[in-house]
Amino acid sequence: MALSLIIFDCDGVLVDSEIVASEIESEKFAELGYEISPEEISQRFAGLTLVRIVEILGEEAGLRVPENFVADVEKESDIRLAKVAAIAGVHDMLDRLDLPRCICSNSMMFRLELMLRHVDLWNRFRPYIYPSREVGTKRGKPAPDVFLYACREFGVAPENAIVLEDSVHGVAAAAAAGCRVVGFTGGRHTHVGHADSLTDAGAETVIHRLSDFPAVVEAFSDWEKA
Template sequence: MSALQLAIFDCDGVLVDSEIIAAEVEAEMLTEFGFEFTAGELGARFAGLTWGAIVKRLEEETGRAFPDDFAGKVEAAVKERIGREVQAVPGVHAMLDLVDLPRCICSNSATSLLQLELKRVDLWDRFRPYVFSAVEVGSKAPKPAPDVFLHACREFEVDPGAAIVIEDSVHGVHAAIAAGCRVVGFTGGKHTWAGHADALTEAGAETVIGRLADYPATVEALSLWRGD
């Protein structure tokens, strides 16, 4: 493998603690529609997927069709609450100060939401213009497709094997592995659940950390160990 040349960050659940907010809103609105989910159950099953993909899976599993405007209403409610409440994951600014690699964000969220939440926690200017929404760049295929990671590597002219990704979801880890990137799992968001670290390891993460404060040393260690 190549020496590390690019740090790729997932956003929701890694940089900003938004996954728990989204899961709470989604669980409330699904309950009103007749589905009994807790925020924790939603996070464990669907973290890292787009809301459209979640709705499609539920329709396939249950045979029930959601109203045409349901997904849009949920997305609007999530965006409104995130805009009011989202906080940075603890330690994110100090961590970024110590990771001495070019960096970008690869997320399934739309750019409009990414800009909203990143500006709220003073992170937008630390990444722009390298904030890539999977549903808006390249093939527009969301994770678990690897396309957004491959797009980022092309933008930086870096071999995927020289990129390190930090992800909090199994779907994100699968996408990064499929792209050929190296992956660190992260369980430091408020949406974490029992078995989260094991699930990320089983998905292919080389190691899993629970604090962003541990990420710079992890990057340094993986830079020395190339897996050759």
């Protein structure tokens, strides 16, 4: 089954931003008297929006945040994420891929542009950058909608698209869309059991280095999904 499209998540796949976001959120929750480590945030909530994280913690722990909480966290995130590093090997990996490609992310477009320009990736993807909450149904991952939107934009059947994702929620969303899914554990937010959790969520294989991805793409073109 030949592949026709490569879809990348951004945070934790192209740029090493997941741990930065988790550190900021941990600090801001601590200011409210709620202690949760950056590692736990990354492990449990990577791939989710801050609004959804707040909702979950409200349901689980009765956490209530001030009206300006999300805006304050986003403001601090803009400052720190403007200096985020690229994931090692990202440019070389892209140089080795010939298929059409795009980004499907739960981050907003202004944040994606901020980070991607900083690491010289913006022009390697635009205009094919799809923030889940700004396109189509505007439903974020773990809903499959943004992946289905990208496939429609390219005129590609989901089973002919391969997705690289670092989060359980992102993998589950891509799998639900019917795409082939590869898990990635090369970001600084990776943790013990990360690869297993991605596999359990629907990843067909998991890689730790971006340099391994082109070979996986080639193999998947001839590898029938079980």
